[in-house]
Amino acid sequence: MTETVERPVPEAGPAGAPVRPPAGPDLGPEPDVEPALEAELDLAEATERPADAVEPRREGRLRRILHRPRTRRGFFALLLVVAGFAAVAAFGTMTAVAWTETSDFCGRCHQMGPELAAYQAGPHRDVPCAECHVSPGIGGWVNAKIKGTKQLVQVLTGLYPKPVPPPDHADLPPTSDTCLRCHALGSLATTTVLTRTEFSTDEANSRQFVGLMVRPGGGDPTNLQRSVHWHVLQDVEYGSAEANAHKIDWVRITRSDGTVEQFIASDQITTSDDATPDLQHLQATERARRMDCLDCHNRVGHPIPNPRLAVDQAMVDGKISPSLPYIKQQAMDILVGDYPSVQAADAAADSLRDYYQLHYPLVATQQAAAIDSTVAQVKLIYRLAATPEMKVTAKTYADNLGHTDSPGCFRCHDGAHFLVRDGQVTKESIPFKCDTCHTFPQIGAVASLPLGEAPTTHADGLWVFDHKKVATSADPGGTTCGQCHAKDYCVNCHRTGAVNVTHDDMLVNHAKVTQQAGAAACAYCHQPAYCARCHAQPVLPGGNEPQPSATTGLAWPLITARAGT
Numbered sequence: 001m002t003e004t005v006e007r008p009v010p011e012a013g014p015a016g017a018p019v020r021p022p023a024g025p026d027l028g029p030e031p032d033v034e035p036a037l038e039a040e041l042d043l044a045e046a047t048e049r050p051a052d053a054v055e056p057r058r059e060g061r062l063r064r065i066l067h068r069p070r071t072r073r074g075f076f077a078l079l080l081v082v083a084g085f086a087a088v089a090a091f092g093t094m095t096a097v098a099w100t101e102t103s104d105f106c107g108r109c110h111q112m113g114p115e116l117a118a119y120q121a122g123p124h125r126d127v128p129c130a131e132c133h134v135s136p137g138i139g140g141w142v143n144a145k146i147k148g149t150k151q152l153v154q155v156l157t158g159l160y161p162k163p164v165p166p167p168d169h170a171d172l173p174p175t176s177d178t179c180l181r182c183h184a185l186g187s188l189a190t191t192t193v194l195t196r197t198e199f200s201t202d203e204a205n206s207r208q209f210v211g212l213m214v215r216p217g218g219g220d221p222t223n224l225q226r227s228v229h230w231h232v233l234q235d236v237e238y239g240s241a242e243a244n245a246h247k248i249d250w251v252r253i254t255r256s257d258g259t260v261e262q263f264i265a266s267d268q269i270t271t272s273d274d275a276t277p278d279l280q281h282l283q284a285t286e287r288a289r290r291m292d293c294l295d296c297h298n299r300v301g302h303p304i305p306n307p308r309l310a311v312d313q314a315m316v317d318g319k320i321s322p323s324l325p326y327i328k329q330q331a332m333d334i335l336v337g338d339y340p341s342v343q344a345a346d347a348a349a350d351s352l353r354d355y356y357q358l359h360y361p362l363v364a365t366q367q368a369a370a371i372d373s374t375v376a377q378v379k380l381i382y383r384l385a386a387t388p389e390m391k392v393t394a395k396t397y398a399d400n401l402g403h404t405d406s407p408g409c410f411r412c413h414d415g416a417h418f419l420v421r422d423g424q425v426t427k428e429s430i431p432f433k434c435d436t437c438h439t440f441p442q443i444g445a446v447a448s449l450p451l452g453e454a455p456t457t458h459a460d461g462l463w464v465f466d467h468k469k470v471a472t473s474a475d476p477g478g479t480t481c482g483q484c485h486a487k488d489y490c491v492n493c494h495r496t497g498a499v500n501v502t503h504d505d506m507l508v509n510h511a512k513v514t515q516q517a518g519a520a521a522c523a524y525c526h527q528p529a530y531c532a533r534c535h536a537q538p539v540l541p542g543g544n545e546p547q548p549s550a551t552t553g554l555a556w557p558l559i560t561a562r563a564g565t
Contacts, residue, residue: 111160114387118302121384132301135173162391168243169294179293185229191215193449198312201329205322213439213449228437231291239286246398248411250282251430263430266416272425279420299399305384306405307335307394319377321370325360331378336395341388349378416529444488465503497521
């Protein structure tokens with residue numbers, strides 16, 4: 001039986017005096033009931049409080065950890081800490097966004113390998129991708145990210161196109177926000193002399209200098225007739241059924257005085273007496289594009305190396321030995337080939353050793369090191385110009401700057417885009433003479449390039465045929481012609497074969513004259529489209545569409561004639 005000990009009730013002391021228990025037997029220290037009481041209260045709260053009401057309790061604990069500043073100095077210290085974290089977060093976000101607009105980010109997708117390699121080898125390799133591909137402002141940025149998301153989905157699903165098509169120029173920012181920010185038309189030189197060294201495809205790889213004077217125009221709107229940049233100094237529109245505009249069907253020019261001139265391609269004419277329906281149909285079915293910098297400089301951001309020019313430069317630098325017979329021809333045949341893989345292209349390059357061993361065994365023995373160097377250089381050029389896994393070859397992306405390896409300028413200046421006046425097709429066409437944009441190309445010594453404007457006597461359209469009445473020989477020395485032209489200037493033209501064409505007989509018997517002179521002589525001045533105005537079938541090398549040469553791979557035989565091959 002448990003004994004119960006009764007504690008006496010303490011008596012109340014005087015006012016304000018502490019109450020002390022009466023003396024009694026010593027029962028040990030009094031038990032601490034506070035922790036037990038807190039535990040019971042917590043248990044009761046948890047039982048009565050719903051589960052979703054636990055957060056205020058946590059907020060109370062967080063508040064006990066993070067004390068609100070009690071002084072002004074503490075408040076400012078907290079403000080600085082918060083601002084610091086915000087600045088770091090903002091800087092990190094901005095850095096990440098900026099990185100997404102660099103070549104390092106854009107080139108991480110393997111299908112962009114050809115474009116990235118061309119960009120890094122081009123003149124704009126220090127310009128971020130977004131400078132040319134993203135329009136200024138938040139709208140351009142959002143639009144670019146939406147397109148980038150679509151491309152990311154293509155990468156993840158493996159449904160990206162091969163090869164990757166170049167962007168439509170209409171989807172790029174206007175050139176006023178890109179090109180003209182650095183390249184003002186008014187700052188361009190009025191004339192530019194271009195020279196380079198090229199090699200023929202004959203056995204000796206004949207070395208020759210090529211020079212011509214280009215007329216950029218310098219942004220002078222009063223001198224538009226002999227200016228490369230005439231197209232962007234005026235309001236010029238054109239239409240094409242192709243996204244890459246490799247074939248242009250109509251051109252519309254709005255002059256500064258408000259007059260409008262329209263030209264139509266010969267193969268789009270149904271009835272020459274009334275071409276209005278043809279023009280209306282083309283303009284209704286094809287999008288009108290205003291000509292700007294990108295219509296000619298379409299590869300300026302990603303210039304895929306031109307194999308022909310790359311081989312010439314390698315031969316100038318001694319990386320490909322010009323002493324190897326037919327090396328220009330053999331290298332070009334390899335580089336313009338379509339191979340399933342880089343390994344297959346390397347095997348084609350390695351076959352150069354077998355070629356010289358078979359056809360030139362002495363050369364193969366004495367110049368083995370030069371052949372090895374050539375093989376290595378051809379492999380390098382191929383890697384820069386082609387990517388087999390993306391189905392990209394040296395001919396995939398046509399460069400419209402010029403007309404040596406693709407139609408380029410000849411898309412309009414082919415002699416087959418005719419002026420339509422009052423609905424009728426006239427004989428007047430878009431200018432297509434050599435001296436429209438540059439001087440006659442000089443092959444050989446380049447010191448005799450004629451500078452300045454041509455004399456009035458050259459304005460005659462038949463001057464090229466009638467000048468022999470004034471210049472009685474190929475040596476202009478001692479005549480007024482000698483003031484501007486040296487002997488090599490005349491010889492350059494005379495050796496092309498073009499002078500062998502008897503133009504007096506062309507009207508009634510041009511087929512026989514063409515055969516006697518050789519089609520290459522005609523192709524020196526005329527493009528296939530010129531003959532296609534009357535002929536349904538091609539009558540010049542290359543036909544109505546550019547076809548690669550069997551030996552050089554060049555799209556237009558005009559250049560092989562110029563090179564004297």
